[in-house]
Amino acid sequence: xxxxxxxxxxxxxxxxxxxxxxxxxxxxxxxxxxxxxxxxxxxxxxxxxxxxxxxxxxxxxxxxxxxxxxxxxxxxxxxxxxxxxxxxxxxxxxxxxxxxxxxxxxxxxxxxxxxxxxxxxxxxxxxxxxxxxxxxxxxxxxxxxxxxxxxxxxxxxxxxxxxxxxxxxxxxxxxxxxxxxxxxxxxxxxxxxxxxxxxxxxxxxxxxxxxxxxxxxxxxxxxxxxxxxxxxxxxxxxxxxxxxxxxxxxxxxxxxxxxxxxxxxxxxxxxxxxxxxxxxxxxxxxxxxxxxx
DNA sequence: AAGCAGGGCAACCGCGAGAAT
DNA sequence: TATTCTCGCGGTTGCCCTGCT
Numbered sequence: 001x002x003x004x005x006x007x008x009x010x011x012x013x014x015x016x017x018x019x020x021x022x023x024x025x026x027x028x029x030x031x032x033x034x035x036x037x038x039x040x041x042x043x044x045x046x047x048x049x050x051x052x053x054x055x056x057x058x059x060x061x062x063x064x065x066x067x068x069x070x071x072x073x074x075x076x077x078x079x080x081x082x083x084x085x086x087x088x089x090x091x092x093x094x095x096x097x098x099x100x101x102x103x104x105x106x107x108x109x110x111x112x113x114x115x116x117x118x119x120x121x122x123x124x125x126x127x128x129x130x131x132x133x134x135x136x137x138x139x140x141x142x143x144x145x146x147x148x149x150x151x152x153x154x155x156x157x158x159x160x161x162x163x164x165x166x167x168x169x170x171x172x173x174x175x176x177x178x179x180x181x182x183x184x185x186x187x188x189x190x191x192x193x194x195x196x197x198x199x200x201x202x203x204x205x206x207x208x209x210x211x212x213x214x215x216x217x218x219x220x221x222x223x224x225x226x227x228x229x230x231x232x233x234x235x236x237x238x239x240x241x242x243x244x245x246x247x248x249x250x251x252x253x254x255x256x257x258x259x260x261x262x263x264x265x266x267x268x269x270x271x272x273x274x275x276x277x278x279x280x281x282x283x284x285x286x287x288x289x290x291x292x293x
Numbered sequence: 294a295a296g297c298a299g300g301g302c303a304a305c306c307g308c309g310a311g312a313a314t
Numbered sequence: 315t316a317t318t319c320t321c322g323c324g325g326t327t328g329c330c331c332t333g334c335t
Contacts (some may be wrong), residue, residue, distance in 0.1 A: 016303070016329085039320065055321080056304070091323060103303075106324075111301055 007039065007050040014050075017057055021047060025054055026062045034058075060101045067099035071108055079105060079113060 013021075028045035035041060038051035047054065060066070071079075075097055082093045088109075090102035097105065 014305075037320080050305090052306090052321085053304075059322095060303080088324065102323075107302055 007042075007052075011048065012042075012050045012053070013048045014053070017061075021049065022057070022062060025049075025058060029058060029062075056103075060103050065099050066101065068104060075100070076113060079109065080117070083109070 017025075024045055024047055028041070032044070034055075035044070038055040040051070041047075042049045042051055042054050045054070049057075078096055079093055082096060086092055088106070090106045090109075094100050094102040094105050
């Protein structure tokens with residue numbers, strides 16, 4: 001049995017609100033309050049609108065102290081930071097920004113901030129692992145990441161962001177498979193570079209730890225702890241002889257199309273330090289990862 | 294000046310959670 | 315306890331505006 005409609009869609013007005021409707025709604029709520037019942041409110045207020053529409057209009061435009069447009073850099077940082085920590089929970093983010101609505105922040109993110117982030121994050125747009133001589137991300141790239149880092153008690157930001165460090169995010173299943181089959185394979189097989197050792201662990205419960213291992217997970221559900229994970233451990237074959245090469249090499253996989261989840265992971269991913277171990281969750285097939293190394 | 298494309302944003306849709314019955 | 319209903323949320327749509335050709 002389906003859900004009963006919240007209002008009679010045949011008899012409610014839709015589309016943009018007129019100044020008269022705004023005035024009616026504002027006047028009614030200021031005098032009577034919402035009464036805790038949005039469904040009944042439009043009838044009482046003399047509006048031919050769906051209750052949900054009234055609620056949206058009030059919350060996003062009519063209630064006092066709403067601010068629109070002109071996000072400050074400080075607000076940008078807060079949004080980045082919270083997005084990295086909690087993802088697209090716009091209402092929670094909005095709660096941290098006085099006078100901003102979740103809808104405004106969502107729109108601002110989708111139309112501007114995300115692009116800003118991608119522009120900053122995106123080195124040359126190749127789908128291939130770069131060659132050993134490919135360019136490293138620009139300093140601004142790392143600066144951006146610095147400002148985006150999610151809370152991660154186990155890893156310092158310096159460790160994450162040095163050009164010799166690593167950054168990880170998620171890519172789609174296809175790319176992930178591609179990475180397994182081709183990119184990782186080529187890396188594993190690459191002779192005089194770093195050695196990648198990949199192993200599977202069933203039902204691992206290990207998470208981000210102080211020794212630099214990190215498990216990428218859905219920050220909202222935090223549900224990846226019992227998932228099957230694949231461990232990718234990178235070891236230097238010869239710590240004494242590869243420093244120069246390490247500095248030159250910057251292998252990257254860059255996606256041209258970033259979805260919401262990718263962006264979130266892009267921000268929320270962090271990385272490793274001393275032993276260069278990475279974890280990612282195989283079961284999250286929608287997830288995508290990108291590896292700078 | 295007209296047509297087109299892309300971006301921005303207001304509003305809608307559908308779902309999950311929780312309250313009420 | 316099961317069912318129904320409302321609220322609140324995030325994702326998506328579609329209109330309008332602006333800039334480009």
